[in-house]
Amino acid sequence: MASKQLCEEDGSQELGSQELGEEDGSQEPVSLTFSNIGFSVKDRRTGATVQILKSISGTVTARRLMVIMGSSGAGKTTLLDVLACNLFGGGTVSGEVLVNGAPRNPREFSQISCYVTQRDVLLASSTVRETLLIAALLKLPRTMPTAAKVARVDAIIADLELEGCQHTLIGDEVMGMKGISGGQRRRVSVGQELVKSPNVLFVDEPTSGLDSEMAVSLVDTLVRLARQNRTVCTTIHQPNSYITSKFDDFMLLHAGSVSYFGPWSESVAYFASQGCPCPQFASGSILGSRPGPLPTDFYMATLKIRGDELVAAWAELEQASPKCLAALEAGEAAAVTAGREAGGHGMEEPTQELHAAPRVSWPYQVHVLSGRMLRMWWRNPAMLVSEVSQYAFMAIFVGLVYLQVSDNVATGIHDRAASMWVAMAILSSTPSYTSAVIWDKDRLLLRRETQQGMYNVTAWFAAKTATTWPVEIVQTTLFCVVMYWMVGFVPSAAAFFIFVAVFCMFQLTSETIGTMCAIVCGNATYAILLCTFVLIFLLSFSGFLVSAVPVYFRWITKISYLTYAYAAVIQNEFTRIDLTTEGGETVSGTAVYNSERSGSPLGPVNNGLSIAANMAVLLGITFGTRALAFVLLFALHKLKRL
Numbered sequence: 030m031a032s033k034q035l036c037e038e039d040g041s042q043e044l045g046s047q048e049l050g051e052e053d054g055s056q057e058p059v060s061l062t063f064s065n066i067g068f069s070v071k072d073r074r075t076g077a078t079v080q081i082l083k084s085i086s087g088t089v090t091a092r093r094l095m096v097i098m099g100s101s102g103a104g105k106t107t108l109l110d111v112l113a114c115n116l117f118g119g120g121t122v123s124g125e126v127l128v129n130g131a132p133r134n135p136r137e138f139s140q141i142s143c144y145v146t147q148r149d150v151l152l153a154s155s156t157v158r159e160t161l162l163i164a165a166l167l168k169l170p171r172t173m174p175t176a177a178k179v180a181r182v183d184a185i186i187a188d189l190e191l192e193g194c195q196h197t198l199i200g201d202e203v204m205g206m207k208g209i210s211g212g213q214r215r216r217v218s219v220g221q222e223l224v225k226s227p228n229v230l231f232v233d234e235p236t237s238g239l240d241s242e243m244a245v246s247l248v249d250t251l252v253r254l255a256r257q258n259r260t261v262c263t264t265i266h267q268p269n270s271y272i273t274s275k276f277d278d279f280m281l282l283h284a285g286s287v288s289y290f291g292p293w294s295e296s297v298a299y300f301a302s303q304g305c306p307c308p309q310f311a312s313g314s315i316l317g318s319r320p321g322p323l324p325t326d327f328y329m330a331t332l333k334i335r336g337d338e339l340v341a342a343w344a345e346l347e348q349a350s351p352k353c354l355a356a357l358e359a360g361e362a363a364a365v366t367a368g369r370e371a372g373g374h375g376m377e378e379p380t381q382e383l384h385a386a387p388r389v390s391w392p393y394q395v396h397v398l399s400g401r402m403l404r405m406w407w408r409n410p411a412m413l414v415s416e417v418s419q420y421a422f423m424a425i426f427v428g429l430v431y432l433q434v435s436d437n438v439a440t441g442i443h444d445r446a447a448s449m450w451v452a453m454a455i456l457s458s459t460p461s462y463t464s465a466v467i468w469d470k471d472r473l474l475l476r477r478e479t480q481q482g483m484y485n486v487t488a489w490f491a492a493k494t495a496t497t498w499p500v501e502i503v504q505t506t507l508f509c510v511v512m513y514w515m516v517g518f519v520p521s522a523a524a525f526f527i528f529v530a531v532f533c534m535f536q537l538t539s540e541t542i543g544t545m546c547a548i549v550c551g552n553a554t555y556a557i558l559l560c561t562f563v564l565i566f567l568l569s570f571s572g573f574l575v576s577a578v579p580v581y582f583r584w585i586t587k588i589s590y591l592t593y594a595y596a597a598v599i600q601n602e603f604t605r606i607d608l609t610t611e612g613g614e615t616v617s618g619t620a621v622y623n624s625e626r627s628g629s630p631l632g633p634v635n636n637g638l639s640i641a642a643n644m645a646v647l648l649g650i651t652f653g654t655r656a657l658a659f660v661l662l663f664a665l666h667k668l669k670r671l
């Protein structure tokens with residue numbers, strides 16, 4: 030019943046043909062032909078080339094469900110990655126992929142195709158409904174009314190039987206957020222892709238983690254989608270007999286090569302012709318009346334024993350005659366007739382012009398993403414509380430160590446300077462490490478969703494900055510409020526606000542440095558190592574230690590944000606206070622800062638710039654590093670190295 034709903038919707042019956050018509054206009058039958066596909070990577074240890082896919086050829090046709098099977102490690106996912114233009118992390122692809130007979134344009138192809146990957150990459154803090162709604166809001170054309178987008182989400186929820194958990198969080202056990210089950214996650218991933226009603230749908234192991242009833246229902250959905258003029262290619266693990274009865278075309282891989290490709294219905298006869306009769310169908314089977322293994326189970330078992338032989342036989346056959354392609358063409362004609370008889374879409378001539386629907390505007394992308402990022406904070410109060418209490422605890426710690434510093438020259442100078450230095454050491458490491466760890470989760474979601482064409486990487490970065498920076502500023506302000514008054518710095522509103530402003534810029538820069546390290550390294554462990562190295566480097570070459578820095582490293586003090594931040598807060602404090610000696614003599618703090626008094630320890634800190642000038646440079650560094658982080662992100666995203 031629910032399934033019917035989705036079909037009707039896709040047939041533009043329910044939601045207004047105007048809006049969907051626009052989208053369906055691009056829903057032309059697409060056939061994907063690939064020949065001699067190879068994929069190789071370099072072995073990290075030996076440097077030798079490892080051939081993962083070897084000369085794979087085939088066709089995926091509209092209205093037919095194409096299933097790729099093979100043992101674990103046979104190359105199914107890699108083949109889907111190649112066909113879906115979803116390769117990350119290097120490797121060399123060879124061969125040719127044609128879309129409706131014309132060379133594939135990856136950009137255009139990504140707009141008409143969708144890929145449900147094996148691993149579900151979903152935002153833990155969103156509910157099922159929100160996840161699908163955000164996909165609909167960002168993926169569907171801007172000309173489509175929001176009500177129609179919501180209606181489509183409703184239809185998908187019904188079709189994938191997610192009504193019962195639509196308001197449940199996706200969740201993440203590692204984060205301590207209880208959420209939906211593994212099977213429900215799989216369905217949400219498929220639903221995210223169905224939102225755009227793609228022409229071509231790649232699905233990697235859609236049934237893994239599902240019970241058999243749900244697996245059948247999902248495969249039924251894929252068949253239905255195929256019959257609606259779509260090209261559907263999927264890998265499936267351990268299908269039951271009901272599921273195999275739905276297969277149209279079938280490719281069997283063994284160690285990166287094809288051992289059979291053609292209509293599913295002909296596979297039994299083909300294996301029999303190679304001396305491997307499937308017991309279930311063999312006449313005079315020794316199994317008698319007992320049911321034999323399913324053909325798929327039999328093929329997998331046979332490949333284990335005679336895999337190389339079957340691969341060689343198939344290669345020979347392919348060279349001799351393109352039998353499989355001819356068979357597929359025959360199969361396609363049958364499917365079209367079946368589609369007509371079933372009252373499906375009328376047959377349209379395949380076209381080579383693939384139209385992309387206009388995407389939603391950039392500000393709208395930022396708006397939707399910002400909302401989602403903000404929700405993440407209040408949906409996960411434990412995370413918010415732990416962040417805030419962490420800063421409060423650190424501030425109390427510094428405050429207690431340097432509680433109410435004296436105005437005595439002997440200790441007052443040192444304690445003020447040291448407390449600020451310790452605060453900066455804390456506010457350089459904490460936010461940078463946190464952002465490096467968070468990036469690890471963000472990266473996968475960003476990669477997946479930009480690959481799905483949901484939004485631009487620029488929109489994500491703008492939303493991230495717009496939502497993270499206010500939280501960072503609140504945390505730093507809290508830190509400063511507690512520490513400033515506990516340590517007993519000069520009781521002046523102007524001095525306090527300058528102190529807060531400098532520390533906020535300092536903290537934002539530290540956070541960006543952590544993000545940059547994470548973007549470059551690609552994982553949190555290496556990012557934290559790199560971050561530690563960078564921060565130690567910058568801390569060692571700034572402040573008190575400047576005079577000890579070798580001449581050839583002096584340039585580092587000039588670019589270190591610590592130099593300017595420290596000079597600003599020290600100057601802000603010392604130029605407003607007077608200190609006293611043991612003998613009761615009054616010493617001006619300004620004189621101490623300007624080293625007009627012999628033995629002043631602040632000489633190396635004074636960089637000759639005013640407070641305003643130091644703050645201006647710090648502001649420039651804050652925005653400069655942010656811009657640099659964006660350039661890095663953008664470049665690695667373009668190079669598919671995220």
Ligand SMILES: Nc1ncnc2c1ncn2[C@@H]1O[C@H](COP(=O)(O)OP(=O)(O)OP(=O)(O)O)[C@@H](O)[C@H]1O
Nearest residue numbers: 070081099100101102103104105106107108118120
């Ligand atoms: N970038 C890569 N670098 C090194 N090896 C790779 C790379 N990509 C894939 N492989 C290797 O290629 C082989 C095929 O991997 P693939 O994920 O395509 O297999 P699969 O058939 O989908 O397996 P499964 O069913 O277990 O998911 C595996 O041995 C895998 O380790």
